[in-house]
Amino acid sequence: MMARTRPEPVQVVKHRRDAALSSLVHGVPYIQFLGIEFDRRGDELTAVMAYDEKLIGNPMLPALHGGAIAGFLEITAIIGLAWTVLWDDIETGRMDAEELAIGHLPRLPKTIDFTVDYLRSGLPRDAYARARVNRSGRRYASVHVEAWQDQRSKLFAQATGHFVMPKTDA
Amino acid sequence: MKPEKAKMAEQFIGAIPHCKALGMKLTSIGEGVAEMELPYDLRIVGDPQNGVIHGGAVSALMDTCCGAAAMSHPSSPAGTATIDLRIDYMRVATPGQNIRTRAECYHITRSVAFVRATATDDDDQRPVATATGAFTVELK
Numbered sequence: 001m002m003a004r005t006r007p008e009p010v011q012v013v014k015h016r017r018d019a020a021l022s023s024l025v026h027g028v029p030y031i032q033f034l035g036i037e038f039d040r041r042g043d044e045l046t047a048v049m050a051y052d053e054k055l056i057g058n059p060m061l062p063a064l065h066g067g068a069i070a071g072f073l074e075i076t077a078i079i080g081l082a083w084t085v086l087w088d089d090i091e092t093g094r095m096d097a098e099e100l101a102i103g104h105l106p107r108l109p110k111t112i113d114f115t116v117d118y119l120r121s122g123l124p125r126d127a128y129a130r131a132r133v134n135r136s137g138r139r140y141a142s143v144h145v146e147a148w149q150d151q152r153s154k155l156f157a158q159a160t161g162h163f164v165m166p167k168t169d170a
Numbered sequence: 171m172k173p174e175k176a177k178m179a180e181q182f183i184g185a186i187p188h189c190k191a192l193g194m195k196l197t198s199i200g201e202g203v204a205e206m207e208l209p210y211d212l213r214i215v216g217d218p219q220n221g222v223i224h225g226g227a228v229s230a231l232m233d234t235c236c237g238a239a240a241m242s243h244p245s246s247p248a249g250t251a252t253i254d255l256r257i258d259y260m261r262v263a264t265p266g267q268n269i270r271t272r273a274e275c276y277h278i279t280r281s282v283a284f285v286r287a288t289a290t291d292d293d294d295q296r297p298v299a300t301a302t303g304a305f306t307v308e309l310k
Contacts, residue, residue, distance in 0.1 A: 029215040030224035054191035057234075058251075065188035066237070066252040067230020074226045108217065111225045115256040 019098075020090055021045075024082060027105050031075055034068060038079060043087050047076040047129045056124065064122030069147070073129060073159040074114050077143040080131025081109050081163060107166030109141060114161040122156050125149050139165055189234055192227060202243035202275035206235040209268050221265035225299075229257050231271055232287050232301040239273035240283035240305040246275075248308055250283060255303035263298045267291040273301075283307055 017040065025031055025038055034055070039046040049055070049072045057065025086106060089095035095106070129147035136142075140162060147157045183189055183196045183206075192214065198205040208223075208231040216224025233255055240250045263269055273287035283305040289298045 027218055028224070029213050029218065030226060033213045034226070054187050056187040057189075058249075059185060059187065063251075065186065065230060065233070066255065067226070067233040068188050070229035070233060070255065070257075071224070071226025074229065075224075105219070107219075111257075111259050113256060113258045114225065114229070115254065116229075116252075117254050118252045121251065 016090065020086060020095075021083065023105060024086065025079060028075075028108075030071070031079075034071055034075070036072060036075055043083070045076075045080055045083055045130065047072065047079070047131075049127045049129075051125050051127075058121070061121060062124050064124070064127070066116070066118060069118070069122055069127075069157050070114070070116045070159070072127060073116060073145045073147055073157060074111060074161065076129040076147070077114070077131045077145050077159065077161050078108055078111070078163070080145070081133055081136065081141055081143050082106065084133050084136060085165070109163035109165055112140075112162040112164060114159060116157060116159045118157055120154075120156045123149055127156070128152075137165070138168075141165055183234065183238060186234070188230065192230060194231060194234060196238060197270075199238055199242045202239055202246075202278070203272065204235050204238035204242055205270065205272045206231060206238070207268055207270050210266050215265075220262075222262045223265075223269065225257070225259055228259075228263070228269060228289055228299050229255070229301075231269060232257060232273070232289060232299065233303070235271045235273040236275075236285040236287050236301060236303050237305060239275045239285050239287070240278070240307070243275045243278050243283060245278050246283060246307055250305045250308065253282070253304040253306060255301060257299055257301045259299050260297050263289075263291045264293070269298060270294070275305075278307060281307055 055068040134142045145159045193209045195207045214227040271289040277284040287301040
């Protein structure tokens with residue numbers, strides 16, 4: 001049997017992954033405008049949109065704006081999709097995480113279409129979302145997103161979108 | 171649509187915090203048709219390498235405009251909420267240009283308003299995006 005190579009220290013692995021994710025998310029002004037951050041557990045991402053008055057669409061209820069919800073879900077889908085592609089590149093060393101950290105961002109997938117299903121009104125609270133990449137080919141991808149607030153099982157919105165993948169040099 | 175209703179709709183849109191934050195303007199409304207404008211702004215850029223506005227901000231503009239069109243339909247009593255909205259992105263909007271959209275409520279029942287919209291930049295012959303959606307019709 002071949003000797004197993006010693007695994008890298010956990011801090012090194014975590015730092016590399018978090019730096020890559022951070023540069024991906026913090027390089028996009030619109031993500032900052034909506035105040036969205038990503039929580040990472042291994043390769044699983046949860047998008048968090050902290051409540052802010054500027055996200056309100058109906059001040060009487062009050063409820064989050066459908067457009068802010070759509071933007072939140074679309075960002076979750078794009079970052080989720082870019083992350084699954086990036087993950088392999090970083091883990092195999094095809095992409096240098098340090099390069100990413102200094103702003104050499106990979107091209108993001110481009111949205112072809114995006115359909116949002118509004119299930120209940122968005123409350124004036126923090127919102128969470130996770131993306132599931134149902135199919136990711138060389139050229140196209142299909143992604144589904146689920147969003148909730150207080151209860152994970154009680155979705156307030158879901159969406160499906162199609163994307164064109166960025167061209168790779170290979 | 172009566173002038174009071176038009177004024178009401180315009181004030182209503184001005185009172186929506188998210189629209190205010192994005193600097194949206196309602197440029198025309200009446201009889202189930204609404205037109206709105208989203209000014210170019212560096213804060214809503216989706217790709218810092220080319221300065222193109224993020225699709226999400228275009229979604230917000232189209233969602234609001236479709237809602238306004240539904241509300242302005244003569245058979246609509248007042249408020250509305252989005253049931254579903256699909257956006258197709260044809261091309262990237264030219265950086266530095268405002269985005270304009272026109273939404274039309276082409277059919278309405280007692281419970282649902284069906285709306286479609288087109289968004290363009292300065293080149294109004296080539297759409298940036300189109301949208302189709304279903305909106306609630308609130309009970310009187």
